[in-house]
Amino acid sequence: MVDSLQRVKAQASEGIILDQITNGIKEIWDDQVAGIGIGVPSIVDPRSGTVYNVQNIPSWTEVELKAHIENIFHVRVEVNNDANCFALGEKWFGKGQQNEDLIGLVIGTGIAGGIIIDDRLYAGEKCGAGEFGMLPYKDHYFEYYCSGQFFTREGGVSGEELARLALQGDKQAKAVYTQFGHHMGNMIQAILYALAPSKIILGGSISKSYDLFQEAMYKTLADFAFQKILDALVIETSEHPDISVLGAAGLVSHE
Structure with a gap:
């Protein structure tokens, strides 16, 4: 399943943005989903899935995004930089x-x-x-x-x-x-x-x-x-x- 929905509210608090991401996933959720991949416009620790210092989202200085999403959906979650996701998309599919x-x-x-x-x-x-x-x-x-x-x-x-x-x-x-x-x-x-x-x-x-x-x-x-x-x-x-x-x-x- 691959889908895109809406932009996040960049000036909102960390919690509100996490809720928006979570709700967006729920809108397209299916029990057959084996994992969730997320691209973010910032530096990321891909092992822990922690996102650091998102320049256009001031409230996101250190967010444990992978752990948050895994705790809700109980599937594998991978987080990486969005430009890396673009390059990988072109390499694999484009x-x-x-x-x-x-x-x-x-x-x-x-x-x-x-x-x-x-x-x-x-x-x-x-x-x-x-x-x-x-x-x-x-x-x-x-x-x-x-x-x-x-x-x-x-x-x-x-x-x-x-x-x-x-x-x-x-x-x-x-x-x-x-x-x-x-x-x-x-x-x-x-x-x-x-x-x-x-x-x-x-x-x-x-x-x-x-x-x-x-x-x-x-x-x-x-x-x-x-x-x-x-x-x-x-x-x-x-x-x-x-x-x-x-x-x-x-x-x-x-x-």
């Missing part, structure tokens, strides 16, 4: 099935990646690997320039609204997406120098507007020092809207 090495890069209100090396997830300590958005860049860090907040700041509207304007021919909106593509090109260069994956799969809400920043991104990528690595790289967008949910489910179904 466009990464033929790739030994890949990066799943999720671009939304923030930006983060999941890393697959030699057909296995590389999560690092507390699932902290892949936080490419926190790498220093210019006067801030990559997330400042390579996520939805860039469009809000530079265009005054959401990335989705700016994309609509750009597709209607708005020159200012097009220019913002060109700038975004330049910043994305620099971020992907950093990823290539560190990991040299054969494929990068883009997901998240901003990836839906890939056609608007692809050209500028590749123009910046042309400055990459090692042409053979660049020639081997394939960059695609995810096709499955629930690939992260599939990846979370796969935490249980794939050993």
